Amino acid sequence: MNRIIDLGLLFxxxxxxxxxxxxxxxxxxxxxxxxxxxxSLDFAFRxxxxxxxxxxxxxAPLCEDILKxxxxxxxxxxxxxxxxxxxxxxxxxxxxxLWYPTPYEGFEASDRVVYAHACPNQHLLPLLxxxxxxxxxxxxxTGSNYIWGWEMNRIAREASDRGGADVLGERYIPIGSTxxxxxxxxxxxxxxxxxxxxxxxxxxxxFLEAMADLRLRDPVFSEGHCPILSCNMxxxxxxxxxxxxxxxxxxxxxxxxxxxxxxxxxGREDFGSSFEAVSHGSVMMLARLLAxxxxxxxxxxxxxxxxxxxxxxxxxxxxxxxxxxxxxTQVRNGAFVPIKTYAPIEGDPYLTRTQTPVVLxxxxxxx
Amino acid sequence: MRxxxxxxxLGGARAEILHRPHASVAALTRQLQAVGLLVECHxxxxxxxxxxxxxxxxxxxxAHDDQFPWEPGEAPLPTIALIGYxxxxxxxxxxxxxxxxxxxxxxxDNGVYSALLIARATFDARIGLAGEIDAxxxxxxxxxxxxxxxxxxxxxxxxxxxxxxxxxxxxxxxxVSFEDAAEAxxxxxxxxxxxxxxRCFRPEYRAICAGRTTVRRADTVW
Numbered sequence: 001m002n003r004i005i006d007l008g009l010l011f012x013x014x015x016x017x018x019x020x021x022x023x024x025x026x027x028x029x030x031x032x033x034x035x036x037x038x039x040s041l042d043f044a045f046r047x048x049x050x051x052x053x054x055x056x057x058x059x060a061p062l063c064e065d066i067l068k069x070x071x072x073x074x075x076x077x078x079x080x081x082x083x084x085x086x087x088x089x090x091x092x093x094x095x096x097x098l099w100y101p102t103p104y105e106g107f108e109a110s111d112r113v114v115y116a117h118a119c120p121n122q123h124l125l126p127l128l129x130x131x132x133x134x135x136x137x138x139x140x141x142t143g144s145n146y147i148w149g150w151e152m153n154r155i156a157r158e159a160s161d162r163g164g165a166d167v168l169g170e171r172y173i174p175i176g177s178t179x180x181x182x183x184x185x186x187x188x189x190x191x192x193x194x195x196x197x198x199x200x201x202x203x204x205x206x207f208l209e210a211m212a213d214l215r216l217r218d219p220v221f222s223e224g225h226c227p228i229l230s231c232n233m234x235x236x237x238x239x240x241x242x243x244x245x246x247x248x249x250x251x252x253x254x255x256x257x258x259x260x261x262x263x264x265x266x267g268r269e270d271f272g273s274s275f276e277a278v279s280h281g282s283v284m285m286l287a288r289l290l291a292x293x294x295x296x297x298x299x300x301x302x303x304x305x306x307x308x309x310x311x312x313x314x315x316x317x318x319x320x321x322x323x324x325x326x327x328x329t330q331v332r333n334g335a336f337v338p339i340k341t342y343a344p345i346e347g348d349p350y351l352t353r354t355q356t357p358v359v360l361x362x363x364x365x366x367x
Numbered sequence: 368m369r370x371x372x373x374x375x376x377l378g379g380a381r382a383e384i385l386h387r388p389h390a391s392v393a394a395l396t397r398q399l400q401a402v403g404l405l406v407e408c409h410x411x412x413x414x415x416x417x418x419x420x421x422x423x424x425x426x427x428x429x430a431h432d433d434q435f436p437w438e439p440g441e442a443p444l445p446t447i448a449l450i451g452y453x454x455x456x457x458x459x460x461x462x463x464x465x466x467x468x469x470x471x472x473x474x475x476d477n478g479v480y481s482a483l484l485i486a487r488a489t490f491d492a493r494i495g496l497a498g499e500i501d502a503x504x505x506x507x508x509x510x511x512x513x514x515x516x517x518x519x520x521x522x523x524x525x526x527x528x529x530x531x532x533x534x535x536x537x538x539x540x541x542x543v544s545f546e547d548a549a550e551a552x553x554x555x556x557x558x559x560x561x562x563x564x565x566r567c568f569r570p571e572y573r574a575i576c577a578g579r580t581t582v583r584r585a586d587t588v589w
Contacts, residue, residue, distance in 0.1 A: 092476060109401035111476050158374070319401050350480065352378030352403030 003043035005290060005297050007032065007283070008050070008066035008096070010077025010087070015054015016176045016201035020079045020275055023236035024101050025049075027271060027279030028076045034268075034280075035287045043290065043297075045283070048072050056082055063087040067094040073297065074099060076282055080200070081105060081147050088112060097301040099282040102275060103232045103252065105151035106349040111302055115321045116264075116282045117274065118253050120155050121348040123231040126326050127251035128159050128196075130340055131229060136193030137165035142183055142207070143198030145172040152198045152231065155351070168192050173199060178206035184214055191220050194249075196229045204233075208244040223247065227330075234273035238334065248331045253278070253324040255336040263314040263322060264288075285313045314344070321347025375487040378403040380421040385413050385434060386449060387426070391474040395424060395449070398479035418443050422483060427461050428452045428472070440465045445490035447482045449474065467493065509546035516549035519556040 009028055011021040029047065036044040048070040052058035059078065066072050067090070075091075076099040078084040084100050091098055091112040098113045106119040131139075141156055143149020153170055160167050168190040171183050180203065187195060199207050211228060215221045224247070233241075233250040254262050254274040261269045264281025271277040289304040290296040296304065304310065305317040314323035325344045329336035343358045382404045386392050396406045409417065415436045417423065423444050428451040432439055440463060448466035450457070451473075468486035470478045513534070520530035538548035 088476070107480065108477075109398070111397065348403075350377060350402045351374075352376075354378070 003297070004046050005043050006048050006070040006072035007045045007286075008048050008063070008070070008072040008075030008077065010050050010052065010059065010063055010066065010075050012052050012054040012079060014051070016203075017054060017079050019201075019236050019240055020102065020232075020234075021054075023234070023273050023275035024076075024079065024279040027101070027276035027281075028283050030271075030276070031280040031283030031287070035283065041287060041291050042294075045287070046070075052083070056080075056086060059083040059086045060090045063090045063096070063098075064094055067091075067096040071297075073097060074286055074301075076101060076279060076286075078102070084108075084113070085147070099286060101279040101282050105148050105155070106351065107151065109319045109321070109349050111320070113320060114282065114285075114301065114305075114315060115319075115347060115349065116285075117278045117322075118231075118251075118324055118326070119321060119347045119349050120152065120231075121351060121353075122253065122324050122326050122345055123251040124152055124155055125159060125351075126340075126342060127229055127231060127249070127328055128156060128163075130328050131194050131227070131249065132163055132165055135227065137163070138168055138193045139165060140168050140187055140190060140192040140195045141170040141198075142195065143172055144175045144200045144203055146175060148200070149198035153196065156196050173203045173207075175200065176202060178202055180207050180210055183207065184210045187211075187226075188214055188218060188221070192226060194227050194229055198231070200232070204230075204237075205241055205244070208241055208248070212244040212246075233331075234275055235336065236273040236275050238331070238336075243334075245331045245334075249328065249339070250331070250336060251326060251328050253326065255327055255329050255338065257335075258327055258338060258341070262324065285315065288313065316346060319347060319349055321349055323347065370488075372484065372488060374484065375421075377483060380404045381419075382406050382422040382424065383413065383417045383420045384408045384424040385417075385426060385430070386410060386424065387429070391449065391472050394474040394476070395470075395479060398474075398477070402480055402483070404483075420444055422447065422486060424449055424470075425464075425466070426451075427457050427466075430460065430464070432464070435464075439463045442466075445483075445486035447486050465493075506544065506546050509550055512553050513546060513549040516553040516556070519553060523556075 009025060011025040012018055013022050013025060032045045032047055035041060048066050050062035050066055052062050063075060066075055073095065074097050078087060078100055079102050081104050087098060088110055099116055100113055101116045103117045103123055104115065104119060139160065141153040143153055149172060157167050169186055171186060173180060173183065197204065197207065208228065215223065228248050230248055230250045233248055234252060235256050238245055252274045254277050259269055260267065261271065261277050262281045264285040265277055266284055271280060288309055289307060292307055292309055305315055305320065310317060323344045323346045326342035327338050328340040329338050340359060382399050384392055384395060384406065387410045392408055399406045412434050413436065421444065423442065423446045425446060425448055427448045437443060442465060446466045448461055448469040449472050450469055467489035468482040470482050516534060517527060517530040520533060521527060525533065534545060534549050534552060537552060538545045541548060
């Protein structure tokens with residue numbers, strides 16, 4: 001008889017970053033359906049879902065609830081780094097493991113987590129390199145007031161110091177706040193060559209709207225000048241942002257119409273965004289690892305990642321990070337258009353390895 | 368003033384662990400390797416070659432001075448204490464040994480990266496401060512020399528203010544500290560008074576002693 005393996009899903013489908021949470025959840029559900037329809041696998045996943053609704057204090061209790069009330073040991077979930085850091089102690093206490101499917105700021109390598117999306121050497125650093133060369137050396141940093149923005153901007157500051165670039169200013173907005181007038185005034189006064197934006201959710205939407213207004217008022221900011229950069233903007237949020245997203249330059253492992261998609265997607269490309277694709281890939285990779293031995297669901301994550309299959313999938317047993325391609329894209333006419341693509345590069349969470357990404361213009365764009 | 372943390376180069380850095388084989392060592396090793404360090408474990412003694420490593424982790428529960436090829440308080444590399452027993456005697460030993468950061472045992476899934484950053488910053492600050500204190504001590508010891516130099520110059524008909532101004536001029540001309548200039552000046556003046564011609568052969572100094580700011584040919588001839 002087929003095994004049934006419980007799999008936790010912990011995404012916020014409401015709250016300030018619900019579009020990201022929904023995209024991740026959708027990818028996981030697609031993979032669960034794919035696994036369950038796959039007759040070559042001797043097990044099926046049963047989703048055990050909890051929705052923290054964007055409430056930071058709900059993540060740890062709901063994660064514990066998944067691990068307590070079901071047989072699930074693996075949870076796919078969390079969008080923000082803050083929530084991931086909240087659930088890690090629960091995972092340690094309850095013997096669970098997390099597949100974290102969204103971009104993050106690095107400087108973590110928990111034995112209980114797989115970091116399946118990009119970290120700074122796979123998004124921020126290639127993005128900055130491109131923009132220093134293409135737009136200039138005077139930049140402005142902004143972000144939501146928590147670890148993602150703080151750490152990403154610190155890395156940007158360090159990269160700027162190294163490259164002789166000049167950080168003109170840095171300002172943070174509380175998560176969920178849309179009070180961005182001072183931020184816009186400062187940018188209008190400082191006239192940077194580009195703005196690195198680590199705002200999330202509604203703050204980012206308000207910021208992009210206000211920047212679009214500024215572009216109409218002030219010719220210094222007219223089309224093609226002073227672009228806004230992002231390391232986590234994907235198609236998942238594009239419809240919510242609308243025309244204000246035009247010109248945003250975003251880095252990520254995959255965007256729509258790029259082929260092939262990512263490790264674990266196994267050739268599928270029918271995803272709305274990298275959030276969906278990585279989440280799908282995470283569940284598929286877990287399925288491949290679990291399929292490799294009859295009682296693999298009782299194995300720990302380090303044991304699973306020590307299997308030869310893990311290396312084939314591109315998961316590092318040393319750091320639990322993935323080898324991922326890098327694409328730098330710009331929003332044009334409502335879609336992300338690739339500007340530059342790089343060959344897959346190993347995730348380097350502590351930025352301790354010197355790897356120069358290789359520009360690879362070969363990734364096919366499917367029309 | 369706000370301190371800007373300079374992130375040390377950890378990729379390929381060498382960490383030595385002095386601890387008996389234990390689950391905490393395995394957890395520590397895993398974290399260090401994830402960050403990108405090379406790890407070597409030793410027990411019960413630390414080889415002299417460990418001095419050349421970049422970081423040292425020690426087991427405070429069992430450590431004693433004889434294990435280390437240096438005197439307590441003189442660790443030549445950033446040292447991180449692994450503390451299990453919070454017994455006052457062990458903490459007292461640690462205070463004498465001096466560590467730059469600490470991690471509580473059992474070592475789990477995290478804590479190593481921040482300990483590395485703090486240990487490196489604390490060690491660098493400790494070394495920097497020790498050098499600064501040495502320099503200040505030396506300058507303090509030279510105060511008597513300054514008084515002597517001023518007195519000797521005053522004996523040549525200068526007021527105290529003029530004598531100070533002259534020493535300052537010498538220090539600037541030679542690009543040395545005020546105290547070093549005073550020391551050289553006092554030496555020269557003492558010898559000069561004793562009729563020994565002087566052991567200080569710097570023409571700038573002779574010029575300044577003569578109340579001039581430019582060196583003349585006569586200053587270079589002895």
